[in-house]
Amino acid sequence: MRSRTVIVPIAIGVVVWLAAHASAGQGQSEAPAFRIPTSTYTPPKTPWGDPDLQGVWDNHTVVPMQRPVNLAGKRTFTDAELAAREKARASNDPLCNQNDDRCANATVAALDVLPTYNGFWTPQDFVYDNRTALIEDPADGRLPPMTPEAVAIQREHVRLHPPTDPNSTEAVEIRHWTDYDLAERCIAAQVPTSTMGYNSAQYLMQSPGWVMLAHERLNTRIIPLDGRPHLGGTMGGWMGDSRGRWEGNTLVVETTSYTNKQSGGSVGASVPEGIPFGNFHVVERFVPMARNRIHYYVTITDAKTWTRPWTFMQPWEKDRVLRYEDNLGAVTTEPYQMYEYACHEGNNTMGNSMRGAQLALRQQQAPPSVPESETTKSLMGKTEAEIRALFGAPVEVTGPRWQYSTSNGILLFYAFFEKGQVVRVRPEDLRLTEIVSNASR
Amino acid sequence: MAVVMVALGAVATFQAPAYSQGGAIPRTSWDRKPDLNGIWQAFSTANWDLEDHEGGPSPVFVTGAWGATLPGLSVVEGGKIPYKPEALAKREENRRNALPGKPGRNLSADPELNCFLPGVPRATYLPHPFQIFQSPNRLWMVYQFSYARREIFMNGKSEAPIDSWMGWSNARWDGDTLVIDVRGFNGQTWFDRAGNYHTDALHVVERYRMIDRDHILYEATIEDPNVFTRPWTISLPLYRRIEKNVQLLQFRCQEYVEEFFYGEFVSPPRQ
Structure with a gap:
């Protein structure tokens, strides 16, 4: 040594x-x-x-x-x-899904640290x-x-x-x-x-x-x-x-x-x-x-x-x-068998992510003049029943997180519940009218 | 520092006098099979169109004669690809969509335009060199275009576990001819810029036969019952690149399509 x-x-x-x-x-x-x-x-x-x-x-x-x-x-x-x-x-977890008790019973804070995505990909x-x-x-x-x-x-x-x-x-x-x-x-x-x-x-x-x-x-x-x-x-x-x-x-x-x-x-x-x-x-x-x-x-x-x-x-x-x-x-x-790694061929993420970054910057520079009462932020504190009444059933439930998507699978928003009430919503600035007209039914 | 002088066979081609042609087929020291090690290139216009095609103007007028189509004769045995009637209509549609003239990932355009992996046999006759690596029971091909590559299983009959762009290759020797059976394609590649295409039922049998030290006769028999009425074959020579110190160079075209794909999403730089 x-x-x-x-x-x-x-x-x-x-x-x-x-x-x-x-x-x-x-x-x-x-x-x-x-x-x-x-x-x-x-x-x-x-x-x-x-x-x-x-x-x-x-x-x-x-x-x-x-x-x-x-x-x-x-x-x-x-x-x-x-x-x-x-x-x-963490073990090499399968994706956190509806059948996973740890996910289903997790608090919002615990969900943040569960290996819901990366744990699956990183052996x-x-x-x-x-x-x-x-x-x-x-x-x-x-x-x-x-x-x-x-x-x-x-x-x-x-x-x-x-x-x-x-x-x-x-x-x-x-x-x-x-x-x-x-x-x-x-x-x-x-x-x-x-x-x-x-x-x-x-x-x-x-x-x-x-x-x-x-x-x-x-x-x-x-x-x-x-x-x-x-x-x-x-x-x-x-x-x-x-x-x-x-x-x-x-x-x-x-x-x-x-x-x-x-x-x-x-x-x-x-x-x-x-x-x-x-x-x-x-x-x-x-x-x-x-x-x-x-x-x-x-x-x-x-x-x-x-x-x-x-x-x-x-x-x-x-x-x-x-x-x-x-x-x-x-x-x-x-x-160990190596397979084809066609990275560029499936790289939709970069375009989507750049588009998102561009929108975020525009909003930073000129925030839209939509009152909070008309955006997802107004969903804070609402009950599960109220959310269902507004948008129907969620596409997916992962423990405390409800997901709403468009009919072709594009994520619209997440609502996180604790004690039956929304304690967090992402994003907070989405117009409610956009959800109602786009959500999958 | 010691220059590695290899005992037998293959590297001798590097020390041979440049620009000579002919000569006996080099053979490996380990199994006396033809030694395909080296950098090869098809000098062909097949990438523009496998069939007969005239020279033509650039599809983008500002690129003038730079972007012109090079004329060439068909590399297809018998001249024409035996399309089913409805498949021929799809080929014509592909041809119209090959260059959409608008930015963004365009999945109905020629995949080469998007810098997608070229598939087989197109990788062979793109206007780029490729390198064959051959050692006992191992064979790889690496193409300059996008560093596309294939692991080729020698004497194996392994089945493609999943579809892919470059397919799943099993090879065997038929006398002095290397025969590669390629299946497991994803159906997203084209054969050329002229819209000639296939589906995921594509089955390619490639034959590599050295006709002298610096030339390979390349044949590929193409089968796809969804698109063609019968199997058909292309053939073209591959030439050894014999320049001193020749090597594949970087052509990571992902970088060359970024403005095309993402230009509209750029924000002004922070000052």
């Missing part, structure tokens, strides 16, 4: 290295600032002599990129701590990892300090897209399609990807002179191994331009030439939102640890953004057998 006393002099070395290479530009080899642990495992070979790492690799994880502040100094969990954490996590079968952070270097498991330039970029990004919650520092407001992150736009996941939430697999395919990494979501990376030069400029686009080589049994991939259009964030992103990654120099090291385990180390160098390079690691596991349980408790298992 590494110790801090070893790391500190190395960290100083990094600063010296940065100063020495400040004008060298991209494409230089990495100085071994942080030493990637080696492995004694020898993988099988392909017929043409490369280590054979082919197959479906999953890196589904719950370990955060940065070590939470309350776990400072704690690098790993014990088995007992891991078991306790697992128990505390809880993680690749084993007992660490408290993905970041290995710096040794405190936290991102190194950002440069003043990068801090200013991030602040400006948030200022231009202010959060709705004044206590939040996350960019929220949408005015343009480029305000969505890359994954929401179905363009790419940032390279390197880290935590994907779901569909976290990648098929690693090899042919003589090439590696192809088909990520289950979005990215298809094609990596030549023949020593050709990088494309240069911004030709690498959203995923950057990757060149690979074998160092012993470790696949080493260097990526540069990213587009300079994008900022960070998005699902699977390895860097915080608002950080442009056009200046990234990324070195990935796929270290084979066992037949079905790779330790995937990534070192990101970007002197415009961070004061020193940093490295994170994710364990990858091959040939996992996944277990599915449906609403009725039936269990199926199957070897």
Whole structure:
């Protein structure tokens, strides 16, 4: 196990290295600032002599990129701590529905935190990892300090897209399609990807002179191994331009030439939102640890953004057998098979969401002069019988939440009841006449 | 840093003198089957229309000769696609709707216009290269257009668990010809910009036969009893891209249709 006393002099070395290479530009080899642990495992070979790492690799994880502040100094969990954490996590719940007693009996406050949507989508079968952070270097498991330039970029990004919650520092407001992150736009996941939430697999395919990494979501990376030069400029686009080589049994991939259009964030992103990654120099090291385990180390160098390079690691596991349980408790298992991820083809959400954002902004600027008595806000305090008398039966009841929709399934509004009376309604500014004329009967 | 020099076969094509043609079919070191590894492209106008088509003006006049239709001869054996009469009427309707001339996701337009996944066989003859990755018992194809891709199951008879845009592919060798049986399509793709189409009953059998080191004869037999009176076949050559350092480049066209899809929902930027 590494110790801090070893790391500190190395960290100083990094600063010296940065100063020495400040004008060298991209494409230089990495100085071994942080030493990637080696492995004694020898993988099988392909017929043409490369280590054979082919197959479906999953890196589904719950370990955060940065070590939470309350776990400072704690690098790993014990088995007992891991078991306790697992128990505390939500199970891979089916959607919260009418047949689910927890939903039916929930209070409004409890409903807010039930895994009604995301719990269904995020499987809880993680690749084993007992660490408290993905970041290995710096040794405190936290991102190194950002440069003043990068801090200013991030602040400006948030200022231009202010959060709705004044206590939040996350960019929220949408005015343009480029305000969505890359994954929401179905363009790419940032390279390197880290935590994907779901569909976290990648098929690693090899042919003589090439590696192809088909990520289950979005990215298809094609990596030549023949020593050709990088494309240069911004030709690498959203995923950057990757060149690979074998160092012993470790696949080493260097990526540069990213587009300079994008900022960070998005699902699977390895860097915080608002950080442009056009200046990234990324070195990935796929270290084979066992037949079905790779330790995937990534070192990101970007002197415009961070004061020193940093490295994170994710364990990858091959040939996992996944277990599915449906609403009725039936269990199926199957070897991990990646399916087509047609993201853009089904992306109705972005258009709807932009339309909503546009309407919200217009209302902010010129609130409609409809008296509250004519909007959904006036439903507060009404009884179940009164709501039924006004709009008929709800389309769906989820515990304390009644849903009304149009005949083609577009959500109109939710009313939340406690002790038989409406205590919350969303949205509050919908004209009652619109509901009466549109509601499904 | 060590350049990986591969022991046998496939990568030798990279070191071969550029721009020569002919030559023996490369074979894999592991099973002596034709080695299809490489970057390939159809130099064909089939994506405009599988059947005979004349050159024509751009459908959008401001794009002038840039947007013109390239002329080409039919790649369909016998020249014509054997449509059922009512299906031919639908093809004509598709042709009128192919380019709706108004913004937004338009599901009656050519799916290529929306940057939707191209399906098979269209992915093969889009005006973009694609790369074949072949290793023992594994085969993938990755297309430059939108990075569309297919995992192809070797010697498998697996059934499509669900319909998809690119279909579900099982392959086998018939002598030196790679035969890929593709089913499980969702019925939302077209064959070209001219409205030639199919339903989710589509069944495609592709045949890849190397005729020399740098050429594959590509054939696809298309069957869909909802639309056609009999199976029919297209054939066209695929050419190896032999430029030094050739690689697929980014064509994530999702980005190129964003203004088209979402332009009307933009709010002025915050100052």
